[in-house]
Amino acid sequence: MKYIDEYRNPKLARSVIQEIRRIQTRPWVIMEVCGGQTHSIVKHGIDRLLPDGVELVHGPGCPVCVTPLETIDKAQVIAAQPDVIFCSFGDMLRVPGSHGDLFTLKSKGADVRVVYSPLDCLKIAYANPEKKITFFAIGFETTAPANAMLVDRAKQEGVKNLSILVSHSLVPPSIAYILQSPQNRVQGFLGPGHVCAIMGYREYEPISERYKVPIVITGFEPLDLLQGTLMVVRQLEAGRAVTENQYSRVLARDGNVAARKLVNNVFEVSDRKWRGVGWIPKSGFKLRWEYRDYDAERIFEVKEIDTKEPAICISGQILKGIKKPHDCPAFGTECTPLTPLGATMVSAEGACAAYYSYGRHLEKRKAEAAQLGGAA
């Protein structure tokens, strides 16, 4: 496929790796922010192709992962009501809340539907006027224009039986939060290409300046990720710290102006809780007052739900780049994609689930077996 295949050329990949090796003089820790990038890195083994001194750690950019348990529980309370059709992207359905997941609820008879696009909900609303349609509007900035369009169209067309349960996160505040941690190890970032396709990258420039970190907005194919890494390492080696754009075929500095405008009309910035991490100020979206009639939390008045996460889970530290999946005693044993204990295992784009999907838990087992063998 055009614009995909050429960015998977192994010969060119090798030469970018050689160039990184040639210029690198000391160890660096670089975080890829977006879960899609994490998945691509682990799938293609890019972190293992890099020279030893260039370490990739995996960031908080998986919206499914960081959706708080309370919100998942709320979604289930709403979905369980007999007059509701609950719509969601497919990857939210397996995420366990305090009492099972949406799939289980569906198997018990709740009308839970997977949609490809938020706009599908509008069709469902027209076809089922006697039902209340609720869409689980999760995502980062990339998905916000689609969710904003759903609500805006519903308002314009006078659709009354539709609402959204908002769980939107924003990338720049989470990067700043990571950099403010006293335990921070991250020295440079691969910025989220598709988030910036919407938002542009002006917001990242003051972060580079203030925290003295290179941020390179990067695409998702192997060559994109390698070239982005090379650009970060170049800056680090030269003592520079600016925001650059590797993904120029897709985005420019201002992003998508039309999309940003509608997002800004429909949503406003709010404080937000991130699963595994906690509250981060001004790191999410909520619906503006003008769109309150479409806010599922108002319509259904679900009470605050008190939840607990398993104490063993270290996903918070993984999301901040302080630890990696192998550092967790439960990884690949108690905690697997079928029985996830925390944020980074609940979605295929979480670091733990990506490691598991590509067999890295087996290496951990092998290493432990070898250690036991050696001890005996």
Place this chain on the structure above:
Amino acid sequence: MCLAIPGKVLEEFDRRGMRMARVQFGGIVREASLDYVPTAKVGDYVLVHVGFAISTVNAEEAARTYQLLEEMDQLTELEAPVVDEVSARKPQ
């Protein structure tokens, strides 16, 4: 989740005032909204996320990036023996 795939705009049409298109991804054709890419036209490649084109692929920038990578490849080929010596000394 932020997955977005480049596809070719085959044709445009209107649906209740929305500017829609049929977009081809390899062997698959799907509908997508063009409301956020006002300048996209038939034949362009657009990046589609959850049913919305969010960006038009800039063919010139794509060519430029690729050329940079190819030039780097040619340079590393010239330097290849040196790199081999280094990697022979330092086993991975």
